[in-house]
Amino acid sequence: MYKYLYNVNDPEDLKKLDINELDILANEIRKFLVKSISKTGGHLASNLGIVELTLALHYIFKSPKDKIVWDVGHQAYVHKIITGRRDKFDTLRKFEGLSGFPKRCESSHDIFETGHSSTSISAGLGLAMARDINKESHSIISIIGDGALTGGMAFEALNHLGHTKTNMIVVLNDNEMSIDENVGSLSNYLLKLRTNKAYKKIKDEFENITNIIPKIGNTVYKAADKFKDSVKYFMSEGILFEEMGIKYFGPIDGHDINELIETFNKIKNVKGPVLVHVVTKKGKGYRFAENEPNKYHGVSPFNVEKGIEKSTKESYSEVVGNKLVSLAKKNKKIVAITAAMPSGTGLNKFKEAYPDRFFDVGIAEGHAVTFAAGLAANGIRPYFAVYSTFLQRGYDQIIHDVALQNLPVTFLLDRAGLVGADGETHHGVFDLSYLNSIPNLTVMAPKDKLELEKMIEFSFEIDGPVAIRYPRGEAIKLKNENFDFKLGKWELLNQGENTAIIAIGNVVKNSLEAADTLKEKGVSPTVINGRFLKPMDEDILKDLSQKYKYIFTVEDNVLTGGFGEKITSVLSSFGFKGKIVNIALPDIFIEHGSVDILYNKYGLSSEKIANRVLNELNIER
Numbered sequence: 001m002y003k004y005l006y007n008v009n010d011p012e013d014l015k016k017l018d019i020n021e022l023d024i025l026a027n028e029i030r031k032f033l034v035k036s037i038s039k040t041g042g043h044l045a046s047n048l049g050i051v052e053l054t055l056a057l058h059y060i061f062k063s064p065k066d067k068i069v070w071d072v073g074h075q076a077y078v079h080k081i082i083t084g085r086r087d088k089f090d091t092l093r094k095f096e097g098l099s100g101f102p103k104r105c106e107s108s109h110d111i112f113e114t115g116h117s118s119t120s121i122s123a124g125l126g127l128a129m130a131r132d133i134n135k136e137s138h139s140i141i142s143i144i145g146d147g148a149l150t151g152g153m154a155f156e157a158l159n160h161l162g163h164t165k166t167n168m169i170v171v172l173n174d175n176e177m178s179i180d181e182n183v184g185s186l187s188n189y190l191l192k193l194r195t196n197k198a199y200k201k202i203k204d205e206f207e208n209i210t211n212i213i214p215k216i217g218n219t220v221y222k223a224a225d226k227f228k229d230s231v232k233y234f235m236s237e238g239i240l241f242e243e244m245g246i247k248y249f250g251p252i253d254g255h256d257i258n259e260l261i262e263t264f265n266k267i268k269n270v271k272g273p274v275l276v277h278v279v280t281k282k283g284k285g286y287r288f289a290e291n292e293p294n295k296y297h298g299v300s301p302f303n304v305e306k307g308i309e310k311s312t313k314e315s316y317s318e319v320v321g322n323k324l325v326s327l328a329k330k331n332k333k334i335v336a337i338t339a340a341m342p343s344g345t346g347l348n349k350f351k352e353a354y355p356d357r358f359f360d361v362g363i364a365e366g367h368a369v370t371f372a373a374g375l376a377a378n379g380i381r382p383y384f385a386v387y388s389t390f391l392q393r394g395y396d397q398i399i400h401d402v403a404l405q406n407l408p409v410t411f412l413l414d415r416a417g418l419v420g421a422d423g424e425t426h427h428g429v430f431d432l433s434y435l436n437s438i439p440n441l442t443v444m445a446p447k448d449k450l451e452l453e454k455m456i457e458f459s460f461e462i463d464g465p466v467a468i469r470y471p472r473g474e475a476i477k478l479k480n481e482n483f484d485f486k487l488g489k490w491e492l493l494n495q496g497e498n499t500a501i502i503a504i505g506n507v508v509k510n511s512l513e514a515a516d517t518l519k520e521k522g523v524s525p526t527v528i529n530g531r532f533l534k535p536m537d538e539d540i541l542k543d544l545s546q547k548y549k550y551i552f553t554v555e556d557n558v559l560t561g562g563f564g565e566k567i568t569s570v571l572s573s574f575g576f577k578g579k580i581v582n583i584a585l586p587d588i589f590i591e592h593g594s595v596d597i598l599y600n601k602y603g604l605s606s607e608k609i610a611n612r613v614l615n616e617l618n619i620e621r
């Protein structure tokens with residue numbers, strides 16, 4: 001089935017192939033990607049689009065001496081395939097398997113680890129500066145997508161790069177898509193560059209001229225630069241990158257392997273910072289992904305012939321989207337904000353229903369937070385739906401721009417807790433800790449769908465900042481519902497004796513199940529839904545401290561600074577003499593793998609919670 005794929009075990013093997021053979025290899029890689037990812041799940045469309053670009057980079061540069069730095073890293077599968085990891089693709093994103101992102105422990109070709117967006121130019125510049133300090137000689141190539149380029153860090157890095165005049169290559173992989181449609185004025189600017197044929201033609205002619213002039217010292221380069229400058233001023237309203245001191249090359253066809261190789265060959269020795277603008281098609285070669293690249297950005301296993309079939313399960317993100325739409329119908333001041341994740345956060349429905357009250361700011365979480373603060377300072381009620389892990393980008397802004405002024409901004413923290421296959425970079429396991437210490441902020445976590453809806457309604461009644469965190473995946477409905485919902489008041493789910501389990505959010509379910517198991521062993525724990533992290537229910541805690549010998553806390557957050565540690569400190573202030581056991585995630589970065597496997601490994605499954613209680617109580621299992 002494959003003629004060349006299995007012959008490439010190292011980038012050097014590419015160099016034995018001619019252009020036609022590389023083209024055939026590109027098609028084989030696409031087939032392999034579709035077949036393999038349809039079984040494991042993973043990031044499909046971005047990788048299908050970047051095949052020729054990856055081959056050309058590895059063809060011209062000599063990795064790992066030359067350093068290839070991926071932005072976000074979700075599009076590094078082709079790079080993994082040709083750097084000796086092809087045969088591990090059946091383990092992709094599975095527990096103890098290949099990571100979905102670059103990982104230094106996996107290969108010397110993975111220079112810099114990622115998962116979050118817009119880091120590649122900063123990291124590349126750091127590598128380049130270190131190279132210069134160390135007096136080494138190699139190329140640094142950062143590959144950034146048009147979506148990732150909307151992130152503030154990328155601009156900060158370009159600003160720095162142009163100023164330093166360091167030798168470094170930025171490859172802009174422009175497929176006109178973020179996960180969803182790309183947004184912003186920069187995206188419009190790239191469109192202009194892509195479609196400005198006249199500019200491209202003159203630039204091509206300019207490049208032809210410079211190629212035939214004998215290159216004597218620096219003089220010709222300088223003259224050519226000057227000429228290029230004048231063309232630039234004549235033809236364009238101002239080329240952003242050139243104005244920043246970065247030489248712009250492109251746009252070039254990212255599926256024409258010959259053009260890519262020629263371009264990289266030409267620019268590899270150009271002095272100073274260079275940006276190569278490459279135009280690609282997201283989802284290239286697989287009909288379904290080409291037609292709906294957003295749907296095929298990140299996929300679960302699917303049928304190759306039929307494509308992805310619609311899930312019948314309702315996710316927490318959908319619950320949020322629907323609830324916000326209904327709330328916004330009644331309250332005209334409600335607006336919704338996303339940082340480039342309208343589908344992921346369930347805000348697409350809001351976008352359709354209220355396009356004028358919906359804002360996609362691009363991959364710009366920090367900006368989104370302060371933008372929300374500005375809206376709130378002028379009487380609007382913003383709801384910013386964002387993945388827990390990405391809100392880490394807006395931490396100072398939450399403190400400085402929102403909480404300090406006690407502004408009514410609601411943060412909807414999606415993908416809180418363990419997310420599974422994306423691993424270390426994407427688990428939302430720090431939010432309870434990082435939000436806990438912020439004054440004025442109310443922090444809640446629902447145990448299920450109905451409580452999440454209630455919390456969203458409730459947040460509108462609070463005249464100050466609110467954060468609600470909820471997990472990735474299917475929204476569950478538990479039996480116990482007590483909507484006597486008051487600020488800072490917890491919910492008693494199960495009245496027991498001697499022992500209490502206080503759980504927050506997604507692990508309330510596991511704690512209830514653990515209590516059922518424990519009953520069979522003669523232990524009857526009280527189970528409490530600790531729905532508010534902040535403020536805490538000190539009345540319940542006081543009561544427990546007087547009546548109970550053992551108190552267990554359960555959270556899908558790191559132990560340090562989280563729910564359990566806070567309860568421990570409140571209980572000790574009440575002079576609690578019994579034993580407190582905090583069940584939480586350890587002080588390490590949690591690897592990728594299914595949530596069930598990770599819950600089991602880290603003691604958060606119902607079985608592991610029950611066993612822990614029995615162990616502490618010295619009761620045989």
Ligand SMILES: Cc1ncc(C[n+]2csc(CCOP(=O)(O)OP(=O)(O)O)c2C)c(N)n1
Nearest residue numbers: 046115116117145146147148177178179340
């Ligand atoms: C800080 C941060 N916010 C959001 C995301 C989610 N995210 C992952 S990939 C992506 C789109 C990236 O678009 P682009 O760089 O153009 O790459 P493409 O998938 O189009 O190849 C987004 C928004 C992220 N990884 N990091």
Ligand SMILES: CC(=O)[C@@H](O)[C@H](O)COP(=O)(O)O
Nearest residue numbers: 072074115298344415422472
């Ligand atoms: C690479 C990235 O950050 C996103 O594509 C992320 O993997 C999406 O995660 P979900 O599948 O949870 O939406």
Ligand SMILES: [Mg+2]
Nearest residue numbers: 145146147177
């Ligand atoms: Mg893109």
